[in-house]
Structures are given as C-alpha cells and as structure tokens.
Amino acid sequence: MIEARLWKPLEDGRVHCRVCSHFCVIESGNRGLCGVRLNRDGTLYTLVYDRVASLGLDPVEKKPLYHYKPGTSTLSFATQGCNFSCTFCQNASLSQPPREGADPMGDPVTPEALVQAAKREGAQSISYTYSEPTIFFELMQDTARLAHQEGLGNIMVSNGFQSPECLKELDGLIDAANIDLKAFSENFYRDIVGAKLKPVLRNLKTIKKMGWWLEVTTLLIPGKNDDPDELRELAKFIANELGTDTPWHLSRFHPQHRMRDVAMTSVSSLETAVRFGREAGLEYIYIGNVPGHDYTKTHCPACGELVLDRAGFGLSFSALANGCCAACGRKISGVDLG
Numbered sequence: 001m002i003e004a005r006l007w008k009p010l011e012d013g014r015v016h017c018r019v020c021s022h023f024c025v026i027e028s029g030n031r032g033l034c035g036v037r038l039n040r041d042g043t044l045y046t047l048v049y050d051r052v053a054s055l056g057l058d059p060v061e062k063k064p065l066y067h068y069k070p071g072t073s074t075l076s077f078a079t080q081g082c083n084f085s086c087t088f089c090q091n092a093s094l095s096q097p098p099r100e101g102a103d104p105m106g107d108p109v110t111p112e113a114l115v116q117a118a119k120r121e122g123a124q125s126i127s128y129t130y131s132e133p134t135i136f137f138e139l140m141q142d143t144a145r146l147a148h149q150e151g152l153g154n155i156m157v158s159n160g161f162q163s164p165e166c167l168k169e170l171d172g173l174i175d176a177a178n179i180d181l182k183a184f185s186e187n188f189y190r191d192i193v194g195a196k197l198k199p200v201l202r203n204l205k206t207i208k209k210m211g212w213w214l215e216v217t218t219l220l221i222p223g224k225n226d227d228p229d230e231l232r233e234l235a236k237f238i239a240n241e242l243g244t245d246t247p248w249h250l251s252r253f254h255p256q257h258r259m260r261d262v263a264m265t266s267v268s269s270l271e272t273a274v275r276f277g278r279e280a281g282l283e284y285i286y287i288g289n290v291p292g293h294d295y296t297k298t299h300c301p302a303c304g305e306l307v308l309d310r311a312g313f314g315l316s317f318s319a320l321a322n323g324c325c326a327a328c329g330r331k332i333s334g335v336d337l338g
C-alpha cells in the first residue's frame with residue numbers, strides 16, 4: 001500500500017480524491033467508489049499499486065487499436081477495480097469485487113518487472129487495459145515513464161472518466177488510447193453505468209488535442225443505446241469534434257453480469273450503426289465481436305482498396321507503403337502503419 005497521488009486533505013480527516021470525475025470525498029476508514037483507494041487517518045492510499053490481477057501478451061488489434069503499430073504485440077495488464085458499475089460489464093470478476101467490499105486480489109508486481117516482461121516478450125508497447133486503468137493511475141504513470149525510457153509505447157484502454165488533472169499528468173506518457181463512448185445519453189450513463197457522459201466527451205476532445213492516437217469504441221446493446229437518433233448524434237460528435245479519421249469500433253454485446261435478459265446484438269443492427277457513421281463522414285468504422293465480418297478490414301477512404309486485413313485478433317494482410325495506400329497513394333491515418 002503506497003500513498004495515492006492527486007488528492008487533497010479536507011477537514012475532519014476526510015480526503016478529496018481527484019483522480020477521476022467522481023471526485024469522491026472519503027471519510028477516514030473508507031474507500032472511494034472504485035474500492036481501491038483508502039483513506040487511512042486522513043491520508044489517501046492506493047491498494048493496487050503492487051497487485052496485478054490480469055497479465056497477458058496481446059496483439060494490439062485486440063485492444064482494439066487498428067491504426068497503431070498494426071501487427072505488433074502489447075503487454076497488457078490490469079489490477080482489480082473500476083470507477084464504473086456497468087450492469088452489462090463484460091469483465092465483472094476483475095472490475096467489480098473491490099466495489100463490493102473485497103480486498104483487491106493480485107500477484108506482486110513492480111513497474112520495472114512489467115517493463116522487463118514487455119521487452120523479454122518482444123512487445124512494442126504496454127497496455128493499461130482489461131479493467132479501468134484510471135483507478136491504478138500511480139502504477140500506470142510509473143510504468144509508462146519507464147516504458148518510454150526503454151523505447152516502448154503506452155496504450156490506455158479506458159472509459160474516459162479521468163479528472164482533467166489526471167489526464168494532464170498522463171500527457172506525454174500515453175501514446176494511444178481506445179476510449180469507450182458507451183452511449184450518447186446522460187440517462188444511460190447515470191442509470192446503467194453509474195457515471196456521467198459530459199466528462200467523457202470533454203476528455204475525448206482533450207485527448208485529441210493532446211495528440212494521442214485515439215480510437216473510440218461503442219458496445220451496442222439492443223434497446224439500451226441503439227436508438228437511431230442517438231447513434232447519429234454520437235457519430236456526428238466523433239466526426240465533428242474528434243475528426244473524420246477517428247476509427248469507430250462498434251462492438252457486439254453478449255449477455256453478461258446483470259444484463260443477461262437482453263439479447264445479443266444482431267449483425268444488422270451493427271451494420272445500421274455503420275451506416276450512421278458513414279453518413280456522418282467517418283472514414284474508418286469497424287465491427288467487433290463478429291469474426292470474419294467485412295468491417296474488420298481497413299479500406300482506403302479514397303479508392304476503396306483493401307489496405308489492412310485481420311484474422312482473429314491479429315493482422316493478416318497489409319498493402320501499405322510508408323503508411324499510404326499502395327494503389328492510390330492516399331495517407332491512411334494512424335501511427336507506424338508500415
């Protein structure tokens with residue numbers, strides 16, 4: 001247990017955590033909403049700095065990031081805990097136990113050991129992923145700093161609910177992010193996620209301004225966030241505020257956690273959302289969790305030529321020359337595309 005960062009003491013032994021946009025005020029002896037930050041006698045501590053609960057070597061395409069160093073591996077890890085309580089969580093055994101009062105579980109780890117493991121395994125980056133990396137901010141920050149010193153990239157896969165201070169601290173350390181835009185409705189964020197939409201929209205714009213490579217994911221849940229007008233507005237937000245070259249991943253929902261009574265997303269509903277994205281002007285739209293679907297491929301926005309193809313979670317084909325379409329020379333947006 002080490003002292004947390006980004007907090008302030010208040011009167012009566014309470015503390016104000018400033019890591020995410022919940023801005024919890026925590027009484028002595030209590031934890032914040034995420035369940036991994038503890039106020040002990042007026043000082044805030046993180047319970048997960050040295051406790052990794054999930055660790056693996058993934059293709060970067062699995063994050064999903066389709067336009068950042070395609071075909072490379074990324075060392076991926078998470079601690080337990082999350083600042084959201086999504087009823088549809090696809091990873092609840094990792095994210096929710098600390099929120100329900102359990103002590104965070106995991107194996108001992110250090111930033112040095114994570115960076116060494118990434119190098120040993122031939123990864124080109126480290127991904128802060130699986131649960132919500134904001135809640136293990138200190139471990140992410142220290143690992144990212146070391147990773148850069150060793151020539152590795154840093155990827156944050158997140159719900160985008162950081163505080164402005166937290167994002168500022170990460171500026172210059174994170175190279176690429178996939179951020180969930182779970183819906184375009186405050187009601188959805190309040191009732192189903194236990195958070196707010198507005199800070200996520202603000203952070204998406206900030207991330208784009210900071211120059212991180214950004215891709216956006218929406219898990220499409222039947223009857224919950226697939227209203228056509230809402231999806232059109234969401235797609236317009238990405239196109240107008242983040243840029244038409246921002247990749248949008250539309251992911252298929254599978255019944256999970258407390259949302260087992262809702263059917264799996266139909267392929268036709270995902271394809272309808274793709275159409276809304278196209279109408280908004282988005283150039284790179286992908287369908288996730290539907291293996292073999294044509295919308296797992298990247299086509300050149302200018303001439304339509306297939307430039308990147310994927311099989312499973314990995315890259316299977318590339319027809320790029322210096323990041324440009326080999327057929328017409330149009331630049332394909334992204335980082336180190338080959």
Ligand code: SF4
Binds near residue numbers: 020021033034135
């Ligand atoms: S990280 Fe967010 S949820 Fe956790 S204690 Fe801090 S403000 Fe609360």
